[in-house]
Amino acid sequence: MEVFLAVAASRDVAEDVRRSYYEDFKTQLAGLGLSLRPDSDVAIIVVVTGGAENEILASARQYNVILAWPHYNSLPSALEASAALRDSGRYAKVITMSGPDQRLDERVVRALRLIDLIKSGTPRFGLVGAPNPWLVSSNMTLVTVDQIPLEESLSGLDARSGLEDARRLAAGASSSEFSDVQLAPMAAYAKRLAELAKKRGWDGLTLGCWCFDREAVRRLGWTPCISLALLNQMGVPAACEGDLRALYSMYVLSRLSGGPAWMGNVNVAEGDLLVLTHDGAPPMMAEEYSIVGRMLTKAPAAIRAKFPSGAAATLLRVSADLKKALLLKAVTVEADRVEACNSQVGFKLLAGSAKDIYEAGLGNHLAFVLDDVYEEAKEYLTHIGARVVP
Template sequence: MPIEVAAAPNVDAETREEYRSLYRKILGGLGEEANFIVVLTGGSEPEILAAAGDYNIILAWPHYNSLPAALEASAALKEAGRFAHVVQLEGPGAEPPRDKLERLLRVVDLLRRPPRLGLVGSPNRWLVASWLRGKPDVVIDEGEVYARSVERDGADVAERLVKGAERSDFSARDLAPIAAYAKALAERASGLDGITLGCWCFDFEEVRKRGWTPCISLALLNDWGVTATCEGDVRALYSAVVLRRLSGRPSWISNVNKIYDWGLLLTHDGAPPSFGKYAVVPRMATKAAAALRVTVEPGRPATLLRVSGDLKRALLLRGVTAEGERVEACSTQIAVRLTVGSGRDVLRAGLGNHLAFVLDDVYEEARLYLEHLGAQVIP
């Protein structure tokens, strides 16, 4: 791990090496994604710039004008197009919050390795504002995935899903083809950060032929570590992948079905089972197998994101899950009380329907990432 020390010219070599050795121990095991620069004093700005790489985490404290020097140098690095973020410590030798550093390194990893996305089939016809510049990276033939799924056995996964449900309107045998389809999708997603599926959820003839819809397939994939979203919405998939990689937890996308003064009501089928207690219920409209009605307990942190097609704007919200009403819509319905942003911002942003979200607070990390890309973050 690159660890540099920056100080005023009058600071001797022995002191510099003392702090370099100390922070090498403190930061041990964090990985190689970024340069760490420990700022000892003011007047160190030229040394900070000389030690900097493309991705920099600068550690500074309130004493000896360390923090002012870090802020000045950070501004210069950002203006030069390099990533720089200042973390304030309590004083010389103090340990930084490791969780914060780990999340910052996820930001750096996301910048160094941009999301690779796959589109299975083609976007559903009602998606008219869901393209994303330069994406997808891979287009996957849906018929090929379906053919592979027929050769897979999903009984084991289906049995666990039914066993874990509060209630199931379908047997494990009913759900086995859906689980097999998830396995086939997971195989084709190898090497990708995520996939989005143009699905047949409202194609009554296709539902009649297959006897099921893939909502639960996608829900399973998200709990297996593959970000998977529906309808072929590449913009929403990108947003979900960003949140997943920053958090390390499953993300999902939902329709914005109602806007309140205090927040949003999000609805969709296919939320990951790990989000909460769940029931297996018929799909809306077609009544086919199957959807998950997941109940998310109130009070959980949430970060919500949707990017524009050119990545020049991004709607980024923070909130907590709340008690909410039910409306005539998809099975999983989650109310979010917003603490950063408002329902009006969703209307003003005008970036489309699906909001990606993760049940975690990664708002600051997502903002850092988006701003480094040059996006205007709303609000």
């Protein structure tokens, strides 16, 4: 990402001091993978002292991240200027540092991811096939959806193109019920879908899967659970079953986190305990994983993931019109297995409760990331006009 960098201070601060701050923060931004561009519409403004309000406004762009600290009246100046920027319709976010010697951290990266998501506008999603018949609350009205037939996505698929990826997947597993050759079509299909997404300009995709269609499983010999798990690991948000609401939720969380999201069925929601289950998960989200047969058909293949305990997590589901969103903050915990899908993850809810899940009334699948992006997600959802529950 390219940003504009400015240093703001009172008129009494000498030019060599300003230059010293500028060079220091320029180096730090480069360390975060950011480059400078004078005409960028995103500004990083370092507030050295109080009395810098007018300099902040003069340096501001449409989107502004303002860095301040408790010393020299830096923070009061930043707060005053940020209010003026918001009043003028511009975006402003103040990040407080302990002092000028504190190094830039993940908060700046998250703020810039949030800005990038806001700037992206309405996403364009791919719908491969049609939503599965049991999904009666998965549609969306405010996104662009490009639908293609399932058969088109599978036509001419060469399983050999996925063999190397299948080998790596099996090598990373604690055990596998299937050979590399049996897993190869799923890896090849992930690559095919990624190519389709790039070609058609999709920001993510969802697939009406054939996991419970015994005839389709018999004919194809495999299911796409692992394909979708791998797609999320490749940076393409991909939801199961044609669920567009889950896809939008995954898209938001993955963009804010910078890592893969996943989704699950709500099988337990009691007090502050939540258990989600599904037949897969991106392998990089798991502490360890095995490759097993799919639920019911036992066909190749599903990922049985063991998630790390004590990991921060953020969970989300949006409504069809994006007017309401269920947003939860949690930490992963060990939970008793239930008779359901292979991958199961327990959450202790820290913001929100099981009661909110029932009362929100937004359906089944919950998207999640193993990352604390709760505040950024809340800010984004508020920005687009959603009422956040709880």
